[in-house]
Amino acid sequence: MSPPLPRYRLRLRGAVQGVGMRPYVYGLARAHALTGFVRNDAEGVLCEIEGARAPGFIEALRRAPPPLARIDALEVETVAPLCESGFRIETSRPGEVLTRIPADAAVCDACLDELFDPASRFHRYPFVNCTHCGPRWTIARRLPYDRPQTSMAAFPLCDDCARDYADPASRRFHAQPIACPACGPKLSHPVEEIVTALTSGGIVALKGIGGFQLMCDATNEDAVATLRRRKGRDAKPFAVMVADAATAQRIAGFDAVGLSLLTSPARPIVLGDKRGALAPSLAPGLMRLGVMLPCAPLHHLLFEADRDACFVATSANPGGAPLIVDDAEARAKLAEIADLVVGHDRAIVARADDSVMCVIDGAAAFLRRARGFVPEPIALADDGPATLALGAHLKTTVTVTRGREAFVSTHVGGLDNRATIDFHAEIVARMLDMLGVTPEIVACDLHPDFYTSRLAKEFGVPVVPVQHHAAHVAAVAAEHGVAGPVLGAALDGHGHGDDGGAWGGELMLVDGGGWRRIGALSSLPLPGGDRAAREPWRMGVAALVALGRSGEAAQRFPGHPHAEAAARLALSPATAQSSSLGRLFDAAAALLGVRLEQSYEGQAAMELEALADAQLRPSSLRCARNDVFVLTGDTLDFAPLLALLLEPGFSPHEGAALFHGAVIEGLAQWITRAAHGRGYARVALGGGCMANRILAEGLACRLRENGIEPLLAHRLPAGDGGLSLGQAVLARARVAVRPEPAT
Numbered sequence: 001m002s003p004p005l006p007r008y009r010l011r012l013r014g015a016v017q018g019v020g021m022r023p024y025v026y027g028l029a030r031a032h033a034l035t036g037f038v039r040n041d042a043e044g045v046l047c048e049i050e051g052a053r054a055p056g057f058i059e060a061l062r063r064a065p066p067p068l069a070r071i072d073a074l075e076v077e078t079v080a081p082l083c084e085s086g087f088r089i090e091t092s093r094p095g096e097v098l099t100r101i102p103a104d105a106a107v108c109d110a111c112l113d114e115l116f117d118p119a120s121r122f123h124r125y126p127f128v129n130c131t132h133c134g135p136r137w138t139i140a141r142r143l144p145y146d147r148p149q150t151s152m153a154a155f156p157l158c159d160d161c162a163r164d165y166a167d168p169a170s171r172r173f174h175a176q177p178i179a180c181p182a183c184g185p186k187l188s189h190p191v192e193e194i195v196t197a198l199t200s201g202g203i204v205a206l207k208g209i210g211g212f213q214l215m216c217d218a219t220n221e222d223a224v225a226t227l228r229r230r231k232g233r234d235a236k237p238f239a240v241m242v243a244d245a246a247t248a249q250r251i252a253g254f255d256a257v258g259l260s261l262l263t264s265p266a267r268p269i270v271l272g273d274k275r276g277a278l279a280p281s282l283a284p285g286l287m288r289l290g291v292m293l294p295c296a297p298l299h300h301l302l303f304e305a306d307r308d309a310c311f312v313a314t315s316a317n318p319g320g321a322p323l324i325v326d327d328a329e330a331r332a333k334l335a336e337i338a339d340l341v342v343g344h345d346r347a348i349v350a351r352a353d354d355s356v357m358c359v360i361d362g363a364a365a366f367l368r369r370a371r372g373f374v375p376e377p378i379a380l381a382d383d384g385p386a387t388l389a390l391g392a393h394l395k396t397t398v399t400v401t402r403g404r405e406a407f408v409s410t411h412v413g414g415l416d417n418r419a420t421i422d423f424h425a426e427i428v429a430r431m432l433d434m435l436g437v438t439p440e441i442v443a444c445d446l447h448p449d450f451y452t453s454r455l456a457k458e459f460g461v462p463v464v465p466v467q468h469h470a471a472h473v474a475a476v477a478a479e480h481g482v483a484g485p486v487l488g489a490a491l492d493g494h495g496h497g498d499d500g501g502a503w504g505g506e507l508m509l510v511d512g513g514g515w516r517r518i519g520a521l522s523s524l525p526l527p528g529g530d531r532a533a534r535e536p537w538r539m540g541v542a543a544l545v546a547l548g549r550s551g552e553a554a555q556r557f558p559g560h561p562h563a564e565a566a567a568r569l570a571l572s573p574a575t576a577q578s579s580s581l582g583r584l585f586d587a588a589a590a591l592l593g594v595r596l597e598q599s600y601e602g603q604a605a606m607e608l609e610a611l612a613d614a615q616l617r618p619s620s621l622r623c624a625r626n627d628v629f630v631l632t633g634d635t636l637d638f639a640p641l642l643a644l645l646l647e648p649g650f651s652p653h654e655g656a657a658l659f660h661g662a663v664i665e666g667l668a669q670w671i672t673r674a675a676h677g678r679g680y681a682r683v684a685l686g687g688g689c690m691a692n693r694i695l696a697e698g699l700a701c702r703l704r705e706n707g708i709e710p711l712l713a714h715r716l717p718a719g720d721g722g723l724s725l726g727q728a729v730l731a732r733a734r735v736a737v738r739p740e741p742a743t
Contacts, residue, residue, distance in 0.1 A: 266372025468495025504580025513734025
C-alpha cells in the first residue's frame with residue numbers, strides 16, 4: 001500500500017473573517033483535490049488539508065487571497081493524516097478573541113451589475129452585497145463575525161438568500177449582511193423621492209454606511225448656502241460625491257495615487273485641485289476640494305438618471321456632536337436642517353465618519369481616518385502589555401494594543417461637549433470588548449485638566465501621562481516600524497509642555513519610553529489665551545509686540561477695537577507664550593490681511609496655503625533668502641520674516657509664497673543642524689501642520705537634499721488623529737519606570 005499523504009494544519013491570522021475566506025479556501029481545496037476542513041474561530045481561520053497537491057494550495061493561498069482579506073500570518077504545521085474523504089466548511093468555534101473584523105467596503109462591481117440588471121432579484125435593491133463588499137465593522141456587535149452577532153440578525157433569511165448563504169459555490173456564501181427585497185432592510189422613502197428632493201434644490205439627510213449624511217445639489221449655490229445657514233457651518237469646506245472617477249477628474253484634479261484612493265474599496269473623501277463650475281461656497285478660500293465616489297448601493301441609485309450630477313455629502317453632526325446614526329434621533333435633530341430625512345431599518349452598531357485623505361510627497365496621507373480603514377491595525381515593532389491610550393482633546397482617537405498590533409479607533413472629535421464625551425466612552429468600551437483586551441496600563445495626555453487625563457485614573461491600572469509632542473513623534477516612528485531612538489520635529493497648534501507652557505514647534509528626542517525637548521521655535525505671546533487660536537488678529541498683534549512695534553496695533557487692525565488692549569496684554573510678563581508653528585501661521589495670515597478671525601480650526605493656515613499654492617507649486621517653492629530667520633543653537637526665530645511681511649508691496653499671494661518658502665528653509669536648516677550634530681540620518685515629522693502639503697513636501701525635499709530621510713505620517717493623520725498611537729507606544733515602553741498607580 002502507498003504511504004498516507006501528508007496532512008497540514010494552516011492557521012490564518014489577520015483580516016480573514018467576513019471576507020469570503022472560507023468559501024475561497026473551500027473552492028481552492030476542491031480545485032487541488034484535497035480533503036479536510038476550514039472554519040472560523042477566535043484566532044482567525046483554521047484549515048486542515050490532505051492530499052498530493054497541498055503545497056500548491058498553500059502557495060496559491062499566500063499569493064492571491066480574497067480581495068478584502070489581509071493575511072498577517074500563515075502558520076503551517078504537519079499533523080497526522082486522517083485519510084478522510086471530501087472537504088467541508090465547519091461552523092465557527094467560540095473562545096478568546098484574537099481575530100478581528102475587516103473594515104467596511106464599497107459595493108463591488110459584481111453587485112453593481114446585479115443592482116442595475118432587471119433580471120436580477122437584487123435589481124435596484126439598495127442593500128445588495130456579497131462577501132467581497134458591504135458593511136462589516138459598522139454592523140458587528142461582537143466576535144466571531146457571524147450573522148447572529150450583527151445588526152442583520154433582525155432579518156431572517158428568505159429561501160433564496162438562505163440557499164446562497166449555505167452554498168460554498170456562491171459569492172454570498174456566509175456573507176453576513178446578505179439580504180434581498182424579500183427579506184432584508186428597507187428604505188423609509190423611495191429612491192425617486194430622494195432624487196427629486198436633491199435635484200429641486202432641497203436638502204436630504206440620508207442614512208449611509210456609518211451614519212447620516214446631509215446632501216444637496218453641489219452645483220446649486222442657493223442649496224449650498226441654505227445648508228450652511230441651517231447647519232451653522234459658515235465656511236468649513238463641504239465634500240462632494242460624484243458617480244465615477246471621470247466626473248471626479250472634471251471637478252478636481254487627481255494624480256494616479258489620488259485616483260487609486262478614490263476608487264479603492266474604502267471610498268474615502270480625497271482632496272484634489274479645484275476644477276469645474278460648482279457652487280462657489282463649497283470650499284471658500286481654498287484651492288482643493290474633497291471628492292468621494294459612491295460607497296453604498298443606494299448612492300449609486302442616486303446617479304442612475306444623471307451620471308454628471310454632483311452632490312454635497314457631509315456628516316450629519318449638528319453643533320459638533322457625534323455623527324447621527326439612529327433614525328428617530330435623525331428625525332428629531334435633523335428636521336430643521338433637512339427637507340427630507342431618509343432612514344432604513346438596518347441598525348448602525350458603530351458610527352463611522354467618512355475618511356478624508358490627500359496625497360503628500362507622492363503617497364496617501366490621512367486627514368481623518370474612519371470608515372473603510374477602521375479597525376485595520378498598525379503593526380508594532382515590539383510586543384508589550386495591553387495598553388489603552390485615550391488620545392488628545394481635539395480630533396481625538398483611541399488606541400488599544402494587543403501584542404504587536406495597535407488598533408486605532410475611528411475619528412471621535414473634540415471632547416468639549418457631553419455627546420462627544422459619551423461617544424468617546426462608547427468607543428473605548430467597544431474596542432476593548434471587540435478585541436478581548438483588558439488594559440494593563442492607560443496612557444493619556446500630559447495636560448492635567450483634559451477630560452481624558454481625569455478619565456485615565458478611573459480604570460484602576462497604572463496611568464502613564466505622555467507629552468503631546470513626544471506622542472506625535474512616536475506615532476510617526478511607530479508606523480514606520482522604528483523601535484530605537486528617533487529625532488523628531490513636532491509642528492502643530494498647541495500642546496502642554498513638560499514645563500507647563502504652550503508648545504507647538506519642537507525638536508524632540510524620543511527613546512524607548514523617554515523623551516526630551518532639544519529645540520524649539522522662538523515664542524510669541526498669546527494675548528487672550530485660547531482666544532488667540534480662534535482670532536488670528538491677536539497673533540498679528542503678538543507679532544507686532546515681538547518686533548517692538550506694539551504702537552502699530554490699532555493702525556494695523558482698525559476693525560478690532562481691542563487691538564491696543566491686546567498689545568498691552570501681550571507686553572505683560574504674565575501673558576502665556578507659545579512656540580507653536582500653528583500660531584506663527586495665524587500671525588502671518590493676520591499681517592497679510594488673509595484671515596483675522598476663524599470659523600473653523602486651521603482656517604487661516606489653510607487659506608494661506610491656498611494662496612501660496614496658487615502662486616507656486618510645492619515642489620518648486622524655494623526661499624533664496626537666509627535673512628528671514630535666525631538660528632541660534634537649537635532655537636529658530638522667524639521674527640525677521642514677520643517684519644518683512646509688514647513691508648508695503650506684498651500681495652497676499654506673494655506674501656504667502658514667501659512665508660511658506662522661508663518657513664521650509666528655516667525648518668530644514670534647524671532640523672539638519674540637530675540631526676547632523678547628534679548623528680541621526682532620519683527624522684520623524686509629525687503634528688497638525690504636516691497636513692499642509694506645501695510645507696510637508698517642501699520640508700521633505702530639503703531634508704533629502706541635506707542627506708536626511710524624512711519620515712512622514714501616511715497610515716494615520718499627522719495631527720491629533722494619530723496622537724493616541726504615540727501615547728500607547730511610549731506608555732508601553734515607559735512602563736518599566738514604574739508609573740504612579742491610579743488614585
